[in-house]
Amino acid sequence: MHRYLRFAAHRVLAARLGTTALAMCLLAACTTSPTGRSQLMLISPEAAIVESKTAYLSTVGELDKENKLVDDPLLSDRVATITGRLVTEAVALYPNSKDWEWSVAIIDDDDTVNAWCMAGGRMAAYTGLFEQLKLTDDEFAQIMGHEISHALANHTAERMSRAIAINVGVIAAGVAADNHAATMAGAALAAKLALELPNSRVAESEADRIGIELATRAGYDPQAAVSLWEKMGSLSESRPPEFISTHPDPENRKARLSALVPEMRALNPARSMAAVTPITIVR
Numbered sequence: 001m002h003r004y005l006r007f008a009a010h011r012v013l014a015a016r017l018g019t020t021a022l023a024m025c026l027l028a029a030c031t032t033s034p035t036g037r038s039q040l041m042l043i044s045p046e047a048a049i050v051e052s053k054t055a056y057l058s059t060v061g062e063l064d065k066e067n068k069l070v071d072d073p074l075l076s077d078r079v080a081t082i083t084g085r086l087v088t089e090a091v092a093l094y095p096n097s098k099d100w101e102w103s104v105a106i107i108d109d110d111d112t113v114n115a116w117c118m119a120g121g122r123m124a125a126y127t128g129l130f131e132q133l134k135l136t137d138d139e140f141a142q143i144m145g146h147e148i149s150h151a152l153a154n155h156t157a158e159r160m161s162r163a164i165a166i167n168v169g170v171i172a173a174g175v176a177a178d179n180h181a182a183t184m185a186g187a188a189l190a191a192k193l194a195l196e197l198p199n200s201r202v203a204e205s206e207a208d209r210i211g212i213e214l215a216t217r218a219g220y221d222p223q224a225a226v227s228l229w230e231k232m233g234s235l236s237e238s239r240p241p242e243f244i245s246t247h248p249d250p251e252n253r254k255a256r257l258s259a260l261v262p263e264m265r266a267l268n269p270a271r272s273m274a275a276v277t278p279i280t281i282v283r
């Protein structure tokens, strides 16, 4: 989600890095995640949602101009149905996401194996996922369940916060010297880092755990989380997909997810399908 975050992080930082804002940020640095873990938060989840919306609209606008948004009714319907079921379960488990503007852009790019979900429920899926991995519905549900979980657990804000923290000395020095250029250079560096930082290992495990649960509750086979990573792993031998660069360690993931399968099956033994929440397909 690199390009989009770069844009979002710049705006957040530009708006926020006054002297007092920085001090306030540092005072409010630690919050508890929806999963009960302590998170470093220099940007509130609400601010991350606002900034993500701006970045998303700009990104989607560009894609539309380049004719890169998929208009195929079959694929759109498939994506909307699967994500719609996941969102039903997401909202049931995390009621604060009820008012998110849930939407998906399907990006016409067969070379890119990637998907993401920003803070606020704005998602994207690249056609490379379907072309190169020949995903089943169950496997696609696992990918999007995982990505939605990053957003539910405030991982967008957390990643942006980590980038700022790494650079807080640089930024604070600029603020103290009343040197606007130095402050902004530090901010720009933080913004750039935010995109290059993958989610932390803990965040990845959280998203794996919440994601497989969302998909199972929505009616999809939890075993598909394992077959998905097998496919990702075999693809990475020839040409590493984008998704692997931000989601390393297919082998470890496969083992951890596999261990969760029996517990997951017990959550929805009859595999009853969740209701489909209406999802906007951006086109």
Ligand SMILES: [Zn+2]
Pocket: 146, 150, 199, 204, 207, 246, 247
């Ligand atoms: Zn992830």
